[in-house]
Amino acid sequence: MISFIWSPGNPLPAGTGGSENYTVGQVRELTRRGIPAQVVTIGLGTGDGRDEFTDIPFLSLPAVADIGALEGTVVFVNEPHPVATRHPAFLILHNPPPIREEQKAFAVEGTRDRALIATSRYAAELWSAYLDVDVETINVVYPFAEPCFATQPRPRRVSGKTRVLFAGRLSPEKGVYTLLETLHIDIIEQDVDLTFTATTAGADKPQGKIIERLLGEHPGISVVDTCRTPATMAALMADHDIVVMPSNSQYWHETFGIVSIEAQHSGCWVIASDDGGLPETDCGGVMLVKPDNAEALAWGIREAVDSGPFPPAARQDAGTRFTVEQSVDTLLRVFARPQAIPPAAIVRQLEELVRAPSAEAPVRTRQGGGLAELAAAE
Template sequence: MRRLLVISFVWSPGNPLPAGTGGSENYTVGQVRELLRRHIPAQVVTIGLGVADGRAEFADIPFLALDTLADVGGLDGTVVFVNEPHIVATKHPAFLVLHNLPPIREKYRAFAIEGTRDLTLIATSRYAAGLWADFLDVDVATINVVYPFAEPCFAGQSRVDNATGTTRILFAGRLSPEKGIYTLLETLHIDIIAQDSGLTFAATTAGADKPQGKIIERLLNEHPGVSVVPTRKTPEGMAALMAEHDIVVMPSNSQYWHETFGIVSIEAQHSGCRVVASDDGGLPETDCGGVVFVKPDDSEALAWGIRQAVDSGPLPADARRDAGMTFTVAQSVDALLRVFAQPRPISPATIIRQLEELVAAPSAQRLATVPIK
């Protein structure tokens, strides 16, 4: 257990850790917070940025800034790479959390295959584990699943009484095509949605710091049926925003990208919202009892899914309570610590080396012909 003295989550080299922009960020920071609550030292490690690495957004999280990726090899304790595999000789066997999908472009395939060869792999859903197992040609049982979670503040957030007489609908994903924002824009023009004055729509500015996000933000600002609200950069802020809404929509794209899990879905249900989500990727694994699943990339299906959620009424208090007992950060960290403690599975690289050594070994027949002196 010596290597558990410090758990270092290594963020993608050259990238600061942003606040309030996505599931991998929330997962990483939430894991560190829960470990610290348990008095287990943990930190976020950034590469090549110095103190301009995002730490200003996370006053309660320890950061360590390293100059180069090779410096990771000098870390004591447990090393957990986040998002990307990297070939670095670490003091103890390292781990990789596979937040991303396997690459679809050939030029990135070699990097992903080579980088994962000697790492213990962790996926964020059964769906993602299956994808990576197929991609790497390994047994899916060798890929651990440690689910994301909703921070405790979501289940504990008081709901805001709805005195508007409308159903308040929120798009809380990043302003990027893969999150299905264009499908939502199409849905806003379908008659069963457009002609219902009892529906209000809001979207956050999450992702508007990126070029494509800036364009989408301008489109939303021009749309008379959508209110654009500032992104929330803390779990408490997002929980408060969700508590002001009745339905959260997740019309994620499935044409070239799939949600590996969908942390917004469980955050919304813990907050007492119903969710309308694409029936794709890891999203079906997020059902805490308050999700309507619809055909992805289909604005008509999304419209009817919203109507179903509206007709179902507010999420009952007991359903919210039950939802809040699933996908908790405590359950997630328990699973993570079990992965650290269990015997390490034989990596594909080790199997290949053993096979190569076996092939290269002299055969029994050759050994028998060697004269005995």
């Protein structure tokens, strides 16, 4: 059994972010292959989000300490809770390291004896520097787009119109305020053939509710309900020509950007901030722009418009990259190979070595007119 430990005390929501899609997709693909896998939630009983994932096995535990009784492979998702497990556990680092000092102790302590998995080379290097460990000790298992994104039919494009979608969460780190600024750049604002759409993903959070109201009042953008399944998100993306990812780089760095590969599999150009792991998402349709720069985002959109529709052959090629099969194959190889000794284990071994009793010094004696060294024990 492979158990993915979701953030304790939090239900697993549908249609809100990459770590949710990654976790559910991994479990779905593993069980399809006949490999037992499950999502494990803590302290919520059956109200843990399982109603939105009827094809995914769930297990609810009363407390974090109960994780220690799980058999098989334990994989913590995001949060490195320091609980002893029956076998060496793994930790998937979906988010960048915390920026506040008071959160660092929890992150460092919880990663000391875990085999680490990052979602991009960028994320591995970021966490390597943060934890002061060799980057080669951090495994990389890329996210993926579900198969439906590459197979979703695209409706006929309205002549002369270009449809732009913001599919990220309604939160500052996803660059939604940069997008709002871009809507007022003259080369965008005066183009009546451009339409903009955002989803309500993240509107369940307080800041998301505020941003949803801001977007709802803006005449230049439409707001549609969040997509709670890969199929509905694939249909929404296929109904657009460009997906924008103006991720904030001031205090948040995307470790990968699963929306980018979903969009390219769907046949969309992607205009993304040249920051974090976003450059690694390029399947042939990514245009990188200076982050936190409304003017740069505007010109990126213009470049995509001038390039015309994403070519069908390019979409077909994009659909062969970052697939769920490739991701799970890599994950299983990580589980199977010997892992680097965690820093905590090395420290414990050194401490045990220091505490070990020293050997007694040899004693010199005269024997046969010469000097001979005999061990004191002899």
